[in-house]
Amino acid sequence: MSVPGKKASQKLLSTLFRGGAEDFDIFCEQCDRDDIRLPAFGYCVDCEEHLCKTCFNTHTRPKPLRHHQLLDKDHMPQKQDLQISYKFKSGGHACELFKPCNKHTKEVIKFYCHDHNTLICSVCVTLEHTPISCHVDYIPDISGQTLDSIEFTETLRDIDKLTDKCCQITTNIKQRVAKSTASLKDAIAEIENFRKEISKRLDELEMTVKDNATKIQQDNNYKLKTTETTCDDIKKSLQASADTLKQLNTNKKSDQLFTELKIAQQLIIHNVNITTQLQTTNDVDEFNFESNQAIRNLLQNETLLGTLIKKELRKPAEPKNKITPRKISAKTSSDRNDCWINGITVSHQNQLFVADYKNKSIKMIDRKSGEIKQLQLQTNPWDITMVTRDTLAVTLPDIYTIQFISFSSKSLSLKSNLKVDGECHGISHHQGKHAVTFLYPAKLQIMNLKGNIKITVEKDSNADSIFSLPYHVTTNSHSIYVSDKGKKEVIWFNWQGEMMGRNVDIESPRGISLIDEGSLFVSDNFTNCIFRVSGDCKNRITILEDVDSPEAICWCAETSTLCVCTNKAFYPERNHHIKLYKNV
Secondary structure (H helix, E strand, O other), rough: OOOOOOOHHHHHHHHOOOOOOOOOOOHHHHOOOOOOOEEEEEEOOOEEEEHHHHHHHOOOOHHHHOOOOOOEEEOOOOOOOOOOOEEEOOOOOOOOOOOOOOOOOOOOOOOEEEEOOOOEEEEHHOOOOOOOOOEEEEHHHHHHOOOOOHHHHHHHHHHHHHHHHHHHHHHHHHHHHHHHHHHHHHHHHHHHHHHOOOHHHHHHHHHHHHHHHHHHHHHHHHHHHHHHHHHHHHHHHHHHHHHHHHHHHOOHHHHHHHHHHHHHHEEEEEHHHHHHHHHHOOOOOOEEEEOOOOHHOHHHHOOOOOOEEEEOOOOOOOOOOOOOOEEEEEEOOOOOOOOOEEEEEEEEEEEEEEEEOOOOOEEEEEEOOOOEEEEEOOOOOOOOOEEOOOOOEEHHHOOOEEEEEEEEOEEEEEEEEEEEEEEEEEEEEOOEEEEEEEEEEEEEEEEEOOOEEEEEEEOOOOOOOOOOOOEEEEEEEEEEEEEOOOOOEEEEEEEEOOEEEEOOOOOOEEEEEEEEEEEEEEEEOOOOOEEEEOOOOEEEEEEEOOOOOOEEEEEEEEOOEEEEEOOOOOOOHHHHEEEEEOOO
């Protein structure tokens, strides 16, 4: 197709025809159809074609093309294959984007705005989420990272958590209604006993009070039915969403998975609000019947047989620990994403070191001044441990690597690295040995500083897998403790790889840190608690309650301080601070 207003001189045509001596890697596809080859200046997402400067500048002038989304040279696809449309991914699978835009129903969702956390179409990009004001990505370019991702597992976890919450609400309301029903029956019995002492004149008054009790019972039944129906609807929608997510993840349909993940997250937020309202509006009271002594003497002057009085319910116990933590910010001006800290450790100089997964960086934070030094990495870090007084070890699961980092009071810098044989996640160092946990397959490896594997722990004596999702590990001179989210337990080993014990009473164990030779702290992301577990894993006590989605934790013995990081999917701004609990 010829472009109006564009002419090529005869002198240039010899070098612009296809097959010339100076072919471009990426060229204008519209001009190419006229046997003219010019370098690409940009890209039209809707036409799925690279454009030269002239075609790019005139592309949206015709009325039918005014809403087309254009990408400049820095953001356009950097590969070109004329036999395969850009709507196909590099792996050869067709993009399956078919969800209509909420605002522009004739357009398909193809983009994601990071700044507004929303799915958008090309018209949205043109009118509202322009590249100047927003960080927008084309979904096929970023969707691959959602397969088996933390976001995927966290979304499923939140679906399970909300489903369990609905079940708990239903159970609680049933119990309250049962108690209320029992109390009302007792009140009616008292009414009937009292009525036997008075004359037939009180029949009408008796019926009045009974009617009141019956009405309350009807209201309770209505509340119960409404609550059950609402919670059943929420559970069905959440289960359907979870099934869809699992199916898409199994089938590796990343584009649909990305879209459905965002829809599922919005569904969760919506249903969280609904369940909160259910808890406040479906309150059911208990009653006693209190007889009116004056009726015995003045029957003709009284209009009520008695009244139904609410029982004074026992107030819930105060949390075991109401410690107010000190907060230190881990957010920097160079961060492009919200913080997501999976690993934390502390130096002898009381510097905090954190592994910020989403911002692909290691941060050194001065506990007194709050000053942050940041080292950017090529990929996402998971866990971090102190190796020597000036060296850290960091796991990089995406590239099967343990990266060593040197530090001083003023800077961080990369040192050598070790290649390992899987997705390394948790890491802990003690006296020249690393204990490292892996996913897919789940296992524990004990290795020296050079990466030589001494022991691999994967299956028990029955050839069954010991681990499921062993995210974190901590060590001392005698023991290795692994927190396994999938198994819902903390598992204890010696340095010979022998299993010594396990604690199976934690719903979602995450961060783990030794206090001394006889106990350790464990964070539970599901119950929002921090537990202290005995060294033999047989006993545990709750140290902190109502901790907002605790993830990585670290105990500083020198200052008697527990450092806690939050990873909350739907309120990411809460992830920007590290909480310091003194003397827990």
